[in-house]
Amino acid sequence: MSSKTQVLLIGLDIGGTKTKIAYRISDAAEIRTLVTHGANLKATGSVHVAGLIATIVSRIRAQHTFDDRARIVAGVAGAGRQNDQNEVEALFLQAHTNSKDRLTVYSDAAIALEGAFNGGPGMILIAGTGSGVYARSKAGETLRAGGWGSVLGDPASGYRIGLRALRAVARDLDGGPATALTTYLEKHRGLKGRDQLVTEVYSGSVDVAQISRLVLNLVAEGDQVLNELLDQEIVELTAEVGYLIKDRSEIRLVLMGGLCDHPLFKRRLRTALTTSIPQISFVEPAFPPEVGALRLCE
Incomplete structure (x- = not known):
């Protein structure tokens, strides 16, 4: 090994289902990548997240017999508050055996924004399990609208669409407007009638966010109740984009998150955005979030 001190730079995008590294x-210029299981700070806790990061760093060290210090930046789902970020950093130092290594924790949105525009100005809209809009101005100011979580906000997110759809099923069972989702859940999930629906939903057996995928498919088949619900959610998310726009100059926007991969959702969202905010220009991200995290290590 060269006598020159080297630094192992590690960028992590820790999502609820998987971690991209x-x-x-x-x-060295070469960037290597890995994928492993994920974690969500709110769901699994700070100790679990810190332990996952420590395991990943140790694994990379073992593969490359690297002895010098490491600098790690992790974007963590659910870690939007500074107190949460500080806690994970402190727990990492306790869980990790190499005292030379240093971890900095950001929100998952922060590393996504960094990667999408290579550190430059622009805006990202995330619609996955949750939702939110994040931007960096030409002056370097970071802006945010939404991202309040499932109780206070997250319009057009998987969870909120799924929850509203389940409420529509409840109204259908009460004699209200009919939705095909009621029949689908009965036929394919065994959720027949009030008692079974209540039991499964309140026990946590139903993945509420995943219901949003069924909603989009049924909207494509012509379900009017779910179509109206989806339109309302997209209008609200579009409004959050507008909250961050201060003038009529061009806005470069990257759409991110699992729902934005669905053709119907993406088409509806793009139409709503361009109708409401004509100066928007849709672009592809320069780099993925994990590379954004890696950039923040440098």
Whole structure:
């Protein structure tokens, strides 16, 4: 090994289902990637997240017999508050055996924004399990609208669409407007009638966010109740984009998150945005979030 001190740079995008990893040695251009299981701070807790990060760093060290210090940046789902970020950083130091390594924790949105525009100005809209809008101005100011979580906000997110759809099923069972989702859940999930629906939903057996995928498919088949629900959610998310726009200059926007991969959702959202905010220009991200995290290591 060269006498020159090297630094192992590791960028992590820790999502609820998987963690994407990008890393390199400080004096090397090659970026290597890995994927492993994920974690959500609110669902699994700070100790679990810190332990996952420590395990990943140790695994990379073992593969490359690297002895110098490591600098790690992790974007963590659910870690939007500074107190949460500080807690994970402190717990990492307790869980990790190499005292030379240093971890900085950001929200998952922060690393996504960094990667999408290579550190420059622009805006991202995330619609996955949750939702939110994040931007960096030409002056370097970071802006945010939404991202309040499932109780206070997250319009057009998987969870909120799924929850509203289940409420529509409840109204259908009460004699209200009919939705095909009621029949689907009865036929394919065994949720027949009030008692079974209440038991499964309140026990946590139903993945509420995943119901949003069924909603989009049934909207495509012509379900009017779910179509109206989806339109309302998209209008509300579009409004959050508008909250961050201060003038009529061009806005470069990247759409991110699992729902934005669904053709119907993406088409509806793009139409709503361009109708309401004509100066928007849709672009593809320069780099994925894990590379955004890696950039923040440098």
